[in-house]
Amino acid sequence: MLETILNEIEPYDATLVAVSKTKPAARIEEMYQLGQRHFGENRVQELVEKYEQLPKDILWHQIGHLQTNKVKYIAPFVHLIHAVDSEKLINKIDQEAEKSNRNINILLQLKIAKEDSKYGLSQDDLLKLAKDISDYKWNHINLVGLMGMASFVQDKRQIKEEFKVLKNSFDHIKSQAWCPSEFSEISMGMSGDYKIALEEGSTMIRAGSLLFGSR
Numbered sequence: 001m002l003e004t005i006l007n008e009i010e011p012y013d014a015t016l017v018a019v020s021k022t023k024p025a026a027r028i029e030e031m032y033q034l035g036q037r038h039f040g041e042n043r044v045q046e047l048v049e050k051y052e053q054l055p056k057d058i059l060w061h062q063i064g065h066l067q068t069n070k071v072k073y074i075a076p077f078v079h080l081i082h083a084v085d086s087e088k089l090i091n092k093i094d095q096e097a098e099k100s101n102r103n104i105n106i107l108l109q110l111k112i113a114k115e116d117s118k119y120g121l122s123q124d125d126l127l128k129l130a131k132d133i134s135d136y137k138w139n140h141i142n143l144v145g146l147m148g149m150a151s152f153v154q155d156k157r158q159i160k161e162e163f164k165v166l167k168n169s170f171d172h173i174k175s176q177a178w179c180p181s182e183f184s185e186i187s188m189g190m191s192g193d194y195k196i197a198l199e200e201g202s203t204m205i206r207a208g209s210l211l212f213g214s215r
């Protein structure tokens, strides 16, 4: 399955983040042996446990909603935090990154789904935070792009429209003179909608069940 997906995303030059949440370390190790290096988890405790057990050249992605009081556990090693959606969280990540003597890569999460339950920033708040980051309001944060989750619906047109909103937002920020040079990633697309996401400009797919089987 890994190879099939890698072949599919190859023409798009996107990164595959293998979402290994709930799956044992042994399954990650298997995929690691096949060459996969990017893995994603949404629970901090699970992420830390797997980090400790597995090879140190794995690039760990924190993909789900992150509570400020948990940031300290992943700050020393996390490769990319995907779902950053508040100034309070940025403050905390910056603080913990400084303590760990490193900069932490983040993506700002834009709310693109129509459902109310989803996390994410409004367009206005997103733009304001991106500008503040580029003005070096924080010294230990690298803004490398945006992240979004489409609605869980069957309607492909709706999903496509939601991904377009994220891509437009990305392009808008990218076109600003103040845009940081490392701003290059659009994390969108999961097992059910990654094909649409790739067509709409995703640079990072977060696939779990497709790779590891259902949870």
Ligand SMILES: *Cc1c(COP(=O)(O)O)cnc(C)c1O
Residues within 6 Å of the ligand: 019, 021, 042, 063, 064, 190, 191, 192, 206, 207, 208, 209, 210
């Ligand atoms: C679980 C999860 C995924 C992967 O979901 P699948 O449908 O299993 O591919 C992607 N992104 C986030 C934020 C998740 O929590």
